[in-house]
Amino acid sequence: MVGNDPSVKGGMTSVIVQLLSYDWDAHGIHMSFIPTYIEGNPVRKVLFFAKSLLHIRKQLKRFNPHRPDVVHIHMSYRGSFVRARIIHQMCKCANVPDIVHMHGSEFSKWFSSCREKKQRQIREFLSEVNRVIVLGDSWKKRIQSIEPDTTIQVVHNSVKIPELDKINQWNNTTFQVLYMGVLIKRRGVSDLFDAVAMLRDDNLLGNMRFIVAGTGSEEVLLKDKVKKSNLEDVVHFTGWVNGDEKALLYQESQAFVLPSYNEGLPVAVLEAISYGLPVISTDIGDIQAAVHDGENGIIITPGDISALVDALNGIHQSSKEPKEHGRSKKRRKRSR
Incomplete structure (x- = not known):
């Protein structure tokens, strides 16, 4: 799984922290997490992402005994899309399936503001990833209106019920x-x-x-x-x-x-x-x-x-x- 460092504030991080705290081993699943984004100045962000890419590349190598069966990518829009697209391309080259978990509520608004070339990149990305997770039915309709060939799964956010x-x-x-x-x-x-x-x-x-x-x-x-x-x-x-x-x-x-x-x-x-x-x-x-x-x-x-x-x-x-x-x-x- 890749996405925001737990120190980053926001709803995406809340979901990531929730997934990190789950007992995956009890279901025979080994899940490792590589943070790809951290708050700070632009130089710090770029260096952090570059280091993460090196780690991801190592994990995706064909003869790595811990090579993942699937990569779960958390994504919003703008810079988050750029990072997710690079990781998707790495997964594609390594022939490893990827899931994109969308969190940016203004993704469709951002898409409408993009130039035609960027819109083509976004539509291509949505059609290529193995599965796109959205948080509700209204999001599903929005993404399908952007790229009908997107394979979408609705997974609502959830929380642990307090005592x-x-x-x-x-x-x-x-x-x-x-x-x-x-x-x-x-x-x-x-x-x-x-x-x-x-x-x-x-x-x-x-x-x-x-x-x-x-x-x-x-x-x-x-x-x-x-x-x-x-x-x-x-x-x-x-x-x-x-x-x-x-x-x-x-x-x-x-x-x-x-x-x-x-x-x-x-x-x-x-x-x-x-x-x-x-x-x-x-x-x-x-x-x-x-x-x-x-x-x-x-x-x-x-x-x-x-x-x-x-x-x-x-x-x-x-x-x-x-x-x-x-x-x-x-x-x-x-x-x-």
């Missing part, structure tokens, strides 16, 4: 709403802060508090927006979290929010559901495969800040009824 004593318990003191993930523009966190400001202006915040767990290119801008909007008393940034620290945030929260503009089916959404949290999410990708509007969460349209306000207020109000734990009522019309 019962770690499942969320309602907190009567603070109603904590959690966002977990990278801080980039398409995640819509700025919209969340607009909704929080509207809740405050309408005197609807009550004991609501918002935890933003993540880092990314928008972090400085988002922190500045919180400061300028005078929301520092209700919005707290934790930085990137993992392991027990992440689990504790889920346990201490009463709702999860993802106001994104483009997704597949994020691991964080599944983790939130596994901890019994109602999820407020936009209607994108394959979110509705896990979040059922009015049952275990509320689905809204991307960019509809007023609907986000209604959803937050609705779940906050329903939290006062113990029977609503992990569930939510359909959103109510907001009167102003």
Whole structure:
């Protein structure tokens, strides 16, 4: 298996770490991992990848006793596609089957922005790899629209269900709403802060508090927006979290929010559901495969800040009824 180094932040890494922790030996499978990407300056990235290619080339040699039966390639888009294509070509030359596991929710958007030559390379790549894994049915349709000859397998993201004593318990003191993930523009966190400001202006915040767990290119801008909007008393940034620290945030929260503009089916959404949290999410990708509007969460349209306000207020109000734990009522019309 090849892909991001575990130190890289993001959903792809979460899946890689999950696969690395699985007991493959119990099924008679030996799985080794070669990281091909690490965060840092361009020179560091290139040198890291070059070193990885040497390792991969050694593994693919015909007389290597540990030569793999299959190579599992994790891929997003842009530079990730370039790296995956090089590794695919190495596998092709060595006559070793390869699987491409796609994670980039904006792959089709990126494909549309590419020049014709690059698009031909992408279509050729998709048709040549032995299998392409996508995270949901909507992704399958998108990839098939790019290259109909792609051999596709839908494999939804999954999470380990926490033990019962770690499942969320309602907190009567603070109603904590959690966002977990990278801080980039398409995640819509700025919209969340607009909704929080509207809740405050309408005197609807009550004991609501918002935890933003993540880092990314928008972090400085988002922190500045919180400061300028005078929301520092209700919005707290934790930085990137993992392991027990992440689990504790889920346990201490009463709702999860993802106001994104483009997704597949994020691991964080599944983790939130596994901890019994109602999820407020936009209607994108394959979110509705896990979040059922009015049952275990509320689905809204991307960019509809007023609907986000209604959803937050609705779940906050329903939290006062113990029977609503992990569930939510359909959103109510907001009167102003």
